[in-house]
Amino acid sequence: MFKIKELNEECGIFGGYCLSGNIAPYLKCGLLKLQHRGQESAGISFGGEFQKVIKNYGLVNSAIDNSFLKNAQGNFGIGHVRYSTFGDDRKENIQPLKITYMGEDVSLAHNGNVSQAKKIREKFERIGEVFLSSSDSEVILKRLIFSLKKKPSLWTFEEVAKCLVENFSSGSYCILIYLPNRIMGFRDNFGYRPLMFAKCNEGYFVASEDVAFYGLNVQEIVEIKPACGVEITKEGYEIKSFAQPKNICQCVFEQIYFSSPASNIFSKNVYATRIKLGEILFNSVDKNFKADVAIPVMDSGLGCAIGYSQASKIPFHLGLIRNSWMERSFIQPLQEKRTLNVRQKFMPVKSVIENKKIVLIDDSLVRGTTSCEIIKMLRQCGAKEVHMRSVSPKIINTCFWGVDIPTKEELIAYNKTDEQIAKQIGADSVKFLPQEMLSEVFEGNLWCKKCFRKDENEIFLP
Numbered sequence: 001m002f003k004i005k006e007l008n009e010e011c012g013i014f015g016g017y018c019l020s021g022n023i024a025p026y027l028k029c030g031l032l033k034l035q036h037r038g039q040e041s042a043g044i045s046f047g048g049e050f051q052k053v054i055k056n057y058g059l060v061n062s063a064i065d066n067s068f069l070k071n072a073q074g075n076f077g078i079g080h081v082r083y084s085t086f087g088d089d090r091k092e093n094i095q096p097l098k099i100t101y102m103g104e105d106v107s108l109a110h111n112g113n114v115s116q117a118k119k120i121r122e123k124f125e126r127i128g129e130v131f132l133s134s135s136d137s138e139v140i141l142k143r144l145i146f147s148l149k150k151k152p153s154l155w156t157f158e159e160v161a162k163c164l165v166e167n168f169s170s171g172s173y174c175i176l177i178y179l180p181n182r183i184m185g186f187r188d189n190f191g192y193r194p195l196m197f198a199k200c201n202e203g204y205f206v207a208s209e210d211v212a213f214y215g216l217n218v219q220e221i222v223e224i225k226p227a228c229g230v231e232i233t234k235e236g237y238e239i240k241s242f243a244q245p246k247n248i249c250q251c252v253f254e255q256i257y258f259s260s261p262a263s264n265i266f267s268k269n270v271y272a273t274r275i276k277l278g279e280i281l282f283n284s285v286d287k288n289f290k291a292d293v294a295i296p297v298m299d300s301g302l303g304c305a306i307g308y309s310q311a312s313k314i315p316f317h318l319g320l321i322r323n324s325w326m327e328r329s330f331i332q333p334l335q336e337k338r339t340l341n342v343r344q345k346f347m348p349v350k351s352v353i354e355n356k357k358i359v360l361i362d363d364s365l366v367r368g369t370t371s372c373e374i375i376k377m378l379r380q381c382g383a384k385e386v387h388m389r390s391v392s393p394k395i396i397n398t399c400f401w402g403v404d405i406p407t408k409e410e411l412i413a414y415n416k417t418d419e420q421i422a423k424q425i426g427a428d429s430v431k432f433l434p435q436e437m438l439s440e441v442f443e444g445n446l447w448c449k450k451c452f453r454k455d456e457n458e459i460f461l462p
């Protein structure tokens with residue numbers, strides 16, 4: 001298997017307790033709404049005291065067949081959609097991961113990246129412990145088992161939290177753990193990834209994004225804050241703090257790219273953020289720029305292009321229709337797949353493109369592969385000029401906290417001028433949101449922006 005880089009995952013998690021006695025269909029529905037967070041595999045673990053796992057490669061609908069759900073039983077469960085970036089897409093890595101210990105089942109689903117996992121794995125292996133997968137999740141689960149050394153039904157929220165803090169304190173994680181008749185959810189100290197809780201008529205649920213709760217009869221939605229978690233039992237739920245949050249680092253890409261526009265992440269609506277980013281982009285770098293049409297790179301570029309169009313008065317049009325059934329290119333692990341997918345993913349609208357001076361708005365430029373292919377496509381459809389704009393600043397550093405940003409050398413913006421980037425992707429011009437303008441949207445010091453800064457990650461490296 002060809003590996004792009006040795007790192008990270010960006011995933012979606014959903015779980016909880018449902019009053020109806022069969023949580024499995026709720027898990028599937030929740031994961032479908034989080035499908036944008038990972039399309040490589042999906043799985044659910046559900047039941048009561050004993051846990052049944054259904055998981056497979058592919059999108060949620062194909063990985064979790066409805067025929068399994070009809071006769072499913074059990075009020076408790078967790079689910080996961082996965083995108084692997086480690087290049088290791090073996091079946092054992094598909095989550096949730098279930099282990100039976102002292103005759104009791106325990107399952108775990110994880111979103112994030114824990115840098116200490118490698119060292120802990122090596123330590124365990126030296127004493128003869130065997131791992132069935134290469135995922136961090138198995139390391140977390142085994143670390144918990146070794147630390148607590150008692151039946152999972154006896155694990156307390158405080159003991160699990162203590163073990164996470166002591167062993168994985170510099171990583172990024174949102175974790176769901178399914179113990180006999182109990183669900184626990186934890187968000188790390190820094191709060192890199194989002195975790196939301198909902199009290200509904202149907203039960204209690206926890207998810208990466210609040211969009212996963214739509215369709216349920218929601219009474220209340222609460223953001224699980226950094227260094228906090230939730231414990232859900234038949235009797236109810238409790239949201240608890242387990243440590244002092246420090247250096248809060250909410251990933252700005254959750255707003256710019258990953259999350260659904262319908263979600264409210266870190267107390268901000270994602271769609272509104274993207275509109276504002278588009279407006280700021282125009283006002284800060286393009287004040288006197290004129291074009292015939294503003295076209296978004298769908299989907300995350302949509303709100304940004306609307307904002308840019310509103311500020312510039314350049315007419316907004318959908319010049320590229322996205323095939324919703326194709327996978328997203330940034331969250332595809334293989335470079336070859338990316339190039340191929342761009343052509344299958346976007347369908348150009350010739351009447352919008354032909355003889356037009358186009359300003360093409362995207363959320364970011366990572367490797368530049370997608371932009372390059374799209375620009376080629378636009379020119380083949382008769383575009384007069386194509387000017388590329390990115391609502392995120394230049395990404396010039398990699399990420400150790402759960403996002404697949406390649407090595408610096410693979411990043412298109414690393415050590416290149418705007419002109420050099422434009423030449424490489426075949427655009428007439430390229431402009432990025434200036435880094436200092438990001439604070440107009442992401443105010444205060446609660447945000448992680450390390451990938452926009454040179455050598456910043458080395459300072460923060462765990």
Ligand code: SF4
Nearest residue numbers: 251252399403448451
């Ligand atoms: S380094 Fe960039 S991608 Fe990684 S968590 Fe920070 S903002 Fe997000």
